[in-house]
């Protein structure tokens with residue numbers, strides 16, 4: 001039986017845990033120090049609940065982060081420096097150049113690897129392959145309900161309560177989007193990493209009062225031809241910011257860790 005370490009125990013992590021492949025068991029869970037006792041009581045003795053990577057003496061087969069960009073900053077280097085594989089869902093953390101450099105350095109020195117998970121979007125495989133032949137343009141549009149943008153800087157850019165038609169409230173680079181909207185625009189950074197980079201990938205963020213879906217559209221062109229992918233995702237009931245598919249992409253990484261056929 002392979003052993004998993006998970007970072008974070010919010011809406012996404014709970015969904016992942018419910019769908020974990022039978023061949024992988026959750027052995028360690030990292031949560032903020034103040035929540036260790038409460039989460040340990042909830043999960044029982046089969047899982048060791050910790051707040052620091054340093055307190056795990058064994059070697060997980062896989063570490064998956066489902067906790068946010070701050071957690072990547074807090075734990076990422078320690079995981080990679082130990083030579084462990086880190087599946088990253090808060091990919092927007094890599095929009096911080098200094099952090100991205102530190103993580104690469106830790107991975108290089110310790111032998112760890114970073115898996116940037118596709119998350120809530122589809123098409124990362126095609127985009128990353130297309131890059132090898134040369135890309136001309138990549139744009140991303142993220143469209144969510146007012147409820148999904150609450151608690152983000154969208155609140156100061158558009159009237160989330162009064163909006164009556166789909167409205168673009170942010171237009172900029174993937175780097176800016178991922179940093180300004182850390183709970184909503186990690187996918188902008190993922191698309192950038194697969195394609196033209198953080199500063200050449202154009203991003204539009206939209207509030208749509210008539211939709212309960214998290215909608216994602218990627219358009220790219222290059223030597224390969226053109227790509228146009230539209231995805232209409234259902235948010236998790238426990239967190240309207242987060243698409244169900246993002247949690248499922250973490251489950252996919254867990255499956256890839258255990259199954260001899262990797263797809």
Ligand SMILES: NC(=O)C1=CN([C@@H]2O[C@H](COP(=O)(O)OP(=O)(O)OC[C@H]3O[C@@H](n4cnc5c(N)ncnc54)[C@H](O)[C@@H]3O)[C@@H](O)[C@H]2O)C=CC1
Pocket residue numbers: 007008009010011012013030031032066067068069070071072074089090091117118119120121182183184186187190239241242243246
């Ligand atoms: N790439 C993608 O497509 C997507 C990525 N995300 C990322 O996934 C993250 C998690 O999403 P949800 O579970 O829906 O959010 P959530 O807010 O429901 O849960 C986050 C959990 O992480 C924990 N946490 C925060 N800081 C931590 C730390 N330093 N160490 C350990 N645990 C920590 C919190 O206590 C909380 O339980 C988001 O913050 C976002 O960065 C979310 C949606 C899509």
Ligand SMILES: O=C([O-])CC(=O)C(=O)O
Pocket residue numbers: 119120182183184185186187188214233241242243244246
């Ligand atoms: O779940 C989604 O729809 C996308 C998301 O929040 C993110 O990229 O951070």
